[in-house]
Amino acid sequence: MLLAHDTEAALAAAVELVNSAEDPDTLRTVEQVDAWYAKHRYTGRHDRDDAELAELRAIRPVLRRLLTADRDTAAEMVNDMLARAHAVPRLLRHDGIDWHIHAVAADEPLVRRVVVETAMAMADLVRGDEMSRLSTCADETCAGVVLDLTRNRSRRFCSTACANRVAVAAYRARKKR
Template identity: 50%
Template structure:
């Protein structure tokens, strides 16, 4: 494991949240309504207070472009974004233990708005990435027609494609191109 478990989960969640935004030539808005947000929150096991309303959805949607910028900037830009998110939330890191999770860091109260909790969790994980000098692990999918982001947590830093099937699609296209060239 490269980072602590909660850091890896927060990084994966941040990438998944960014990838819900309609962006690029093949993308569709994946958070069209409160029900979709509820499903995403349930899928990733977010705890704490929820409003289940349009304002909460709008706040989470507004977080996505700020997080996306992390994948297109240098370490100094990541630090600027992380420090901004933490300062806005007046984050106060504390060790907590709940559900099936052993002790890990939370930096907001459970009654903080969902978007604030999401922003701070991502910022705390990204702080670990910066401290470990691993910002290069934050990448954009290598497929020409995809703008999704990913976190390369592989030991040999070899991950190039997102989870949307791009790696398989690119490999199949390359195989077919080689077969056509032979014929």
């Protein structure tokens, strides 16, 4: 199944946000939120304050549960998230991005927009039976979430650092023999 651009973008942003909680925590300052916001091309309200940082940090475990849930649980979580946010999906074009879906107003708090956009993206995965696009890192020492957008579904690691760590460990184990 081909995923829409906004689905891929929302999932990538959510995965990075969730993985920022892994050791070392990479979401500790407002400047780090600014960089994440810009990287993932968010638009709309961005308060750039400690309260917004705290809200984003607090939502990471909830998003982790959603991204690692089985299909039925994810569907229930998505429905709950969208209902709580009073989400009303609408198609928009802005900032050089073609038609895509927003389900809450741009002046809503960033954390609410992140939750709703992630829920909308997960709705696509649930509907398309594409939950295998999400997994946890194959590095046994890492709990990072993996978003696999490859055609052959071959991505196993959350980062090149984890992939390299496993490869080096395997190499060293072979050398010992």
